[in-house]
Amino acid sequence: MAVLQAFRRSPGALVRSPALLVPAFVLFLFQVPQLVLQSTSPLLASVVSLGASLLLLLAIPFFQGGMVGMADEALDGRSSLSAFLAHGKANYVQILVAYLLVVVVNFVLGAVLVAVGFGALLSGAFHLGTLALVTLGIVAAVLVIIYLLLAFFIQFYAQAIVLEGYSAVDGLKRSYSVVRSNLGATFGYMVLAFVISVVLGLSYGGLSLLTTPEAAAEFGLPVLSTGGLVGVGLVMTLVGSVVSAFLLVYSVAFYRLVTR
Incomplete structure (x- = not known):
């Protein structure tokens, strides 16, 4: 089965090519300065976070292209x-175009979803009735389903561009x-990747409590110094x-198995 074969092959590629x-x-x-500033200067942390987000918007396509290419080589050797x-460098433009297209579509879906939520609030405030709320709820559910399906079907665009030479x-x-x-x-691949991501998210959530003095105090955790925050x-x-x-x-590894 491609899901398990890809999963078994992945650790070996990382061991052979730790440069990954x-x-x-x-x-x-990029997240470390934000974590450190979060407890000492929340406003500056917000500014740094915004700047980092804009920088990542331009850097992620390069990262995707480079990592996909490295992973492809590492699966065969080093x-x-x-x-x-x-x-x-070779795939930056095409991945950037595809990435921006995805971002724009997601932004539009998100904006419409926010508008639907705002409409639901207005419906409740002006007592427009159950039918209006149900209709808005259905629209919101449809938008979420569209987003999930979009993410599911186009998740391998970077692999297609780098490994097979497709345009954006x-x-x-x-x-x-x-x-x-x-x-x-x-679907099996996504379930396994989701489980791994959830474990990472929970680990991040637990460690992030240490970076916020208020959360640390609430859960009885030690309030860290600047050095401690950097360490975390x-x-x-x-x-x-x-x-x-x-x-x-x-x-x-999964993409290669299902396309070759």
């Missing part, structure tokens, strides 16, 4: 940071075609980089 952890570590490292730079739009179409032809396997941030960065690199390799 470096780009992921650098990407997660890879290096030079491969990361080469694949990131064709990469999105290729991802849809691959998923549609492998619905059961893709680095631990979170290391854990996040290992898990994210593994999931990326896993996605490439």
